Amino acid sequence: MPSGGSTLNAENSGNHTLPSTLAGVDPLSQFLTGPRAQAAFTLRVTMDPPFAIDVQDQAALTVIAAIQGGAWIIAAGTDPQFLAAGQAATVRGPAPYVVADAPDRAATVVIGPGQSCRTPAGDHVDVTMSHGVRSWGNSPDGDTVLLIGTYQSSAAAGQLAVSALPPLAVFDTQETDPALLGLIEREMSRPAPGQESALDRALDLLLLHLVRASVDRADAAGPSWATGTRDPVVARALEVLHAEPASAWTVAELAKRAHVSRATMASRFQAAVGQPPMTYLAAWRLALAADRLASSTATTAAIAQDVGYSSAFAFSAAFSRAYGVSPTGYRRAAEVS
Template identity: 45%
Template sequence: MDALTDLLDGPRARGAFLLRAMLDSPYSLRIEDQAPLCVLALVRGEAWIIPDGGDAVRLGPGDLAIVRGTDRYTVADSRDTPPQTIIHPGNRCTTLYGEPLEDKMSLGVRTWGNSVDGDTVMLIGTYAMNGDLTQRLLSALPPLLVLPRESWDGSLVDLLSLEIVKDDPGQEVVLDRLLDLVLISSLRVWFNRPGGRAPGWFKAHGDPVIGPALKLLHNNVARAWTVASLAEETGVSRAALSQRFGKLVGEPPMAYLTGVRLAQAADLLRETDSTLEAVARKVGYSNAFALSTAFKRVRGVSPQEFREREGVFA
């Protein structure tokens, strides 16, 4: 796999929250759900995304927005419409005074709003992600990015619009995969746009030397790599590889590999009950002691302390 494939494997939707919102003006939704990533596609009408402390951005039909981070923001028909509804963690919605609205505003399968024929229709997908590999991807994104309709292929949103209201067997998996495709295709457009500030590992993917080197590292993270062995595999000298890798990716090859290894180790510690020895060998360390030393040097805590702090498989 390439670097983008590996990093995108982290934010793969698993039971992601998906909703079709149908709204007549005036409407104003105060988003306080603390979701680390939200994908919002406007199917019909107009909407404004108003970040706290940031510039408001208008969305038109076919536009797509990705909101990164847990900061609060507002989605409204106008910058001047005061909030009417609060979306809390766990996708609980209330009035400003705490009155539950889930049942009152339910309009059918995965459909919610104040009108069955809403002037504004939007598709909303939120990811609940904690992975360290995921953070390597999310850290490359701005808090809010918007892709105008003409800049990307919105056919996936059309398909998602058809599928989101179905309640067939296996529908949750179908919707998860469609949401993933929307996210991945939009990120590729965002990183490739003229004047875009794509992360070094993304830009380096197209390089004839560093692209294959990144694929080798991500496909064989447990291998006992050295700069010399990586250079031999890519057909260049050690000096040429080191210089080119540092220039394009922004850090030396082995530092990059260490970051990927420790991110994978953190995800395994958080998401599985594998022994430290098993985790160490899976991510390329000879034993648990070697992993512990590297992990504590970079993260300031031991793997066991990290696992206890995360509270999953403590």
């Protein structure tokens, strides 16, 4: 596609005072206050049938909104879903998916990593299908108009935030704010100072609305921190874990805070969130650390202490096990991207 912007605890230790940017937030709030969309790929797509866009860009998450007409979204492991005007959809990557005028349509164009655009035969059509900045399609006045927002890579807390989303979800008009869709379309249509930042923040806000809608659904994706908020006992535990991730939490202490027995806390947390409380805390601490590595110049030792580790060595070992790369390597990769 044409340019739409550049490329979304393992141990308990003593209490620490966490920086204000990390304290008292849940994964969705951290997603909006920490590393989030930065120069995200955003595009207005206009298509006439027949069309089938085979998306193989390996993006972490894509948000699609239909402004006019509609399209089918086909993703592996799920039934094809139709996206009608006024609706929005989320597609979790990096697996490929197809956007088409019919669910059985053969691919007419393939989108690769870096938003390269070619025909199935391999001919590049980046230029011929471009209609200006942030506008692309097989017809400048196509019957189907889609707004695309892509998080090429997602920050760690962002990954936790969108864990409430299934691989493919379509949200109806009651769950999608039409005013917000209108704002995004207007920003895409008129190049202006600050456009890139405005689109980033609007895309973040749209995703927040969609994650909330997914949480509110009875058929939301499997157990996660989001589904845990429905259980008042688990919600209390999540509240204190998010507010004080560096504290020396135990299941017994969480149970005390929620005025239930240790066994009750352990069983209800496991059922609602899908993992034990201390396993969730480990992931949350490391996610916060990953976001700080990507967005600050704080030393590894300082970050380790801030998220609840007694030593940089213990933190580095836990981080490497979870992310497959050292904290230093993670920071370098974030700087390159």
